[in-house]
Amino acid sequence: MSALPGSPEATATTGLDSSPVQPPAADLPPLTEQARLEAREIMARYPQPRSALLPMLHLVQSYQGYVTPEGVTLCAEELGLTKAEVGAVATFYTMYKRRPTGRHLVSVCTNTLCAVLGGQRIFDALAADLGVHHDETAADGSVTLEHAECLAACDYAPVVTVDYEFYDQQDVEGARALVAALRRGDKPHPTRGAPLTDFRGVSRQLAGFSQHADAAAASAAVDAPGEWGPTLRGVHLAAERGEAAPPMPGGTERHAPxxxxxxxxxxxxxxxxxxxxxxxxxxxxxxxxxxxxxxxxxxxxxxxxxxxxxxxxxxxxxxxxxPTRDPGQSGQGTSxxxxx
Structure with a gap:
C-alpha cells in the first residue's frame, strides 16, 4: 500500500486511523455534571460496568461532537479503567470520531456493488465540492465526509447515509443536491427511516437516550414513512405465487412446539x-x-x-x-x- 499510516487514504483503505486525537477547540462545550449523571445511568443498565463503554463514548460525542481527551477521561474515571483502555476502544471503531465533526456526517458506500454503480464517483464529486478528503470536515463546519465500507443496503445501491439515515439509489447530481441542502441548513427526509436531526443528535440516540425534544417528535420519528420496495419484493412475489421454501428434513419434529x-x-x-x-x-x-x-x-x-x-x-x-484469579482482570490462565 502506498498510503502512509494516518493519512486519509490509508484510513479509507484499512478502516484504521493511527493519527493522534485532535486537541479540543477553545469553544468546545464542556462535559457537564449532567453528562456524568447520564454516564452513570448507562452504567446501571449493565451487570458489568465496563460493558457501558460503547454507549458512553456515543454520549461523549453527543455533547462534544467527537471523542475528546476530556471524554476519554470521563469514561475512564467512571468505569475504573485507564485512559489507554478507553482509547483502545475509541480508536478501534470508526463510529467514534477523533476530530471535530460537522453538523452532519455524510457517508458514501464505496464497497463493491455501490462502487460499480457509481459510489466512488459520488464520493469524488462531493469531496471536490466540499474541498475535503475522507474523514475531513468542510470549512464552514456543515458536513464531514467519509468513505463507508458497506452500508448493508445493496438492493438500494449506490447508497449514501446522513447521520446514519439512508438516502438510496443516489447518483452524482442527486448526492450533490443533498449535500448542498444540508449546507444551507435544510434536512431532506431520508428515503426510509426517521427524520434527519444531526450527528450529535443521533449520537445521543446511540447512547440510549431520546434525541427528540418531546414525545410527539419521537413518535413521528418512529412512524416515519419509508419505501421498502426492493427489500420486500421477493416476499411479496412469493406470497402472490403461493411459493414457500421446502421443509427441512426432520424439521417438523425438531421444531414442534x-x-x-x-x-x-x-x-x-x-x-x-x-x-x-x-x-x-x-x-x-x-x-x-x-x-x-x-x-x-x-x-x-x-x-x-x-x-x-x-x-x-x-x-x-x-x-x-x-479459580483463584478474577477472570475479568488478567486473561486466561494455565492448563x-x-x-x-
Missing amino acids: DAGEPAATVRPAGRDGETPEEEAADARVAAADTPAERAGAAQTHPDRGAEYGQPRGRQRAGTETP IEREA
Whole structure:
C-alpha cells in the first residue's frame, strides 16, 4: 500500500486511523455534571460496568461532537479503567470520531456493488465540492465526509447515509443536491427511516437516550414513512405465487412446539459425581439445536466454565481461568485438570 499510516487514504483503505486525537477547540462545550449523571445511568443498565463503554463514548460525542481527551477521561474515571483502555476502544471503531465533526456526517458506500454503480464517483464529486478528503470536515463546519465500507443496503445501491439515515439509489447530481441542502441548513427526509436531526443528535440516540425534544417528535420519528420496495419484493412475489421454501428434513419434529424439558432434565440418572441440577443442566446443553441455544444453556450451567458434553473430570488445556484469579482482570490462565 502506498498510503502512509494516518493519512486519509490509508484510513479509507484499512478502516484504521493511527493519527493522534485532535486537541479540543477553545469553544468546545464542556462535559457537564449532567453528562456524568447520564454516564452513570448507562452504567446501571449493565451487570458489568465496563460493558457501558460503547454507549458512553456515543454520549461523549453527543455533547462534544467527537471523542475528546476530556471524554476519554470521563469514561475512564467512571468505569475504573485507564485512559489507554478507553482509547483502545475509541480508536478501534470508526463510529467514534477523533476530530471535530460537522453538523452532519455524510457517508458514501464505496464497497463493491455501490462502487460499480457509481459510489466512488459520488464520493469524488462531493469531496471536490466540499474541498475535503475522507474523514475531513468542510470549512464552514456543515458536513464531514467519509468513505463507508458497506452500508448493508445493496438492493438500494449506490447508497449514501446522513447521520446514519439512508438516502438510496443516489447518483452524482442527486448526492450533490443533498449535500448542498444540508449546507444551507435544510434536512431532506431520508428515503426510509426517521427524520434527519444531526450527528450529535443521533449520537445521543446511540447512547440510549431520546434525541427528540418531546414525545410527539419521537413518535413521528418512529412512524416515519419509508419505501421498502426492493427489500420486500421477493416476499411479496412469493406470497402472490403461493411459493414457500421446502421443509427441512426432520424439521417438523425438531421444531414442534416445546413439549417441556428434555427427559434427562426431569428424570436424573444419578450419575456419580453430579448433583441433579448439574445433570439437568448437562441435558439442556446436549438438547440444544443450535450453537446459540447451546451457548445460552451453557451460560446458566451451575459449573459454568467446564467443557460441557465431555467427561466432567477433565478440562481442555489452556482454556480455563485459575479459580483463584478474577477472570475479568488478567486473561486466561494455565492448563487445569480438575477431578469431579
